Amino acid sequence: MRRKNLAAVALVCGITCVGGLASAGAAHAAPEPAPTVSAPAAPGAPEGEAAEGQAATPSPLEEARKKIEKLYHRASVATDAYNAAEEKAERQSKEVARLNRAITRGQDRLELLRHQAGATAREQYRSGGIPDGAQFLLSDDPRLFLDNANRFQRGQHAAKSLISQLRTTQEQLEEDQAAAAAEYKTLERHRTARAKAKKEIKKQIKAAEELESRLAAEELERLRKLEKEAQRRAQSAWVDSGILDAIDGKASAAGKKALAYAVDQMGKPYSWGAEGPDSYDCSGLTSQAWAAAGVAIPRTSQEQWRQLERVPIREMRPGDLIIYHDDASHVGMYVGDGTIVHAPRPGRHITLAGAGTMTILGVVRPDA
Structure with a gap:
């Protein structure tokens, strides 16, 4: 083949x-006309045409041809609409899936951070509300004070970082959830448009085929x-x-x-x-x-x-x-x-x- x-x-x-x-030589400028049907042909031409200078009277079969052509053209327009909706729906589906994966990761991370925050809170409760690092700083031993000063600062930084991460993760999770909801609504619109276009395609093709079947x-x-x-x-x-x-x-x-x-x-x-x-x-x-x-x-x-x-x-x-x-x-x-x-x-x-x-x-x- x-x-x-x-x-x-x-x-x-x-x-x-x-x-x-081949004999035209170098290319030269020429008009760019839209294709048009030429003037009616002389006697003996296909039905639906008339002699030059006479108005053409389309035959029933020529009218049927034009109607069938119009129906298939409408089906073609609907097909383009279907293809566009299909492409958008596919792209939207991938975006929804991506956001859902991001939401799952965000939920897992939020759960881990909450667990860490809970552990920190429980430790503070057991120590009377004063972290171990702070207790070390209260020691009368100067060496213990100096040895644990940096540790206490790092602990404070870690606590602040934990709170910041919790807040950031929660905000990102809420943004992803809102985006996923919006994307899903858009996806549903594309699916509805696709279904509508599919129905229109079948309608126009069926009408054309029924018209042809009567011939x-x-x-x-x-x-x-x-x-x-x-x-x-x-x-x-x-x-x-x-x-x-x-x-x-x-x-x-x-x-x-x-x-x-x-x-x-x-x-x-x-x-x-x-x-x-x-x-x-x-x-x-x-x-x-x-x-x-x-x-x-x-x-x-x-x-x-x-x-x-x-x-x-x-x-x-x-x-x-x-x-x-x-x-x-x-x-x-x-x-x-x-x-x-x-x-x-x-x-x-x-x-x-x-x-x-x-x-x-x-x-x-x-x-x-």
Whole structure:
């Protein structure tokens, strides 16, 4: 599988050497348009399109395609919310566990100090309230006085230190207990958000699957053709803008490793919330690919967009991440020659696709 996938990428990148990009010469500035669907096609084009100059009247099947696409997009947004809540809950769980360990240590230390303080109090009681060191100081023997003066001072210092340690330990214990309670409340909020997002994901996916299930086998095949045609038109509009003439970046060493990992996952199914090794969602694939290259990046596409360094589209290179849609709900890894590898959506498998088949929000570079 790995050789087959790498060969596929080699074929895609090979187009650069034999096609129009090779003859383009030095890179030049080009616009960075968001992908848009081209004008309606002439008669004979897929259903839902009209001749040039005529208003397109979407067919029921085209309307169904758009509705299904919207439902899966909502599921993708909910998946990002789920992944973010999951990541925060995991981080919060570790913090709660750390604080609980600190509380246990504090309680043990407080118990020991209280035992020591009790022993000191009992000793003072037995000696009539006057410590042994003080009794030595009251001796008529000058040598005993001098020999025990330092011992008495050390005893006083030890008693003060014991009281100080008791107070400090008690205060720290109370702080840790309050922090643990606050962290636990935050953890519960993240768990609630995660459960809510999970419910939303299942709701949107179920609605999309029910809509698809009402279509006959022949209609499903036509639906897939409509999807491919919409993607082809969007990609063509993006490529026709001339943007590829300006993109000639070379992958970094880490980028090559990340790309090799991502390509090696081709054919594996999309599964929301998954980070491999058997299935992935879109950001699960990109985060694990870069982890394999030794670079830790955020788990979700929205955080990847927010935290990673952004680069202009014309400066992107293989291994960079392309973030899609206004809400940054999807991500793919740039392969080269206008192509990405990505985990599309439920019911699909990791595959190569045109970089311009969806609305591009921007590009980020994990190893900037």
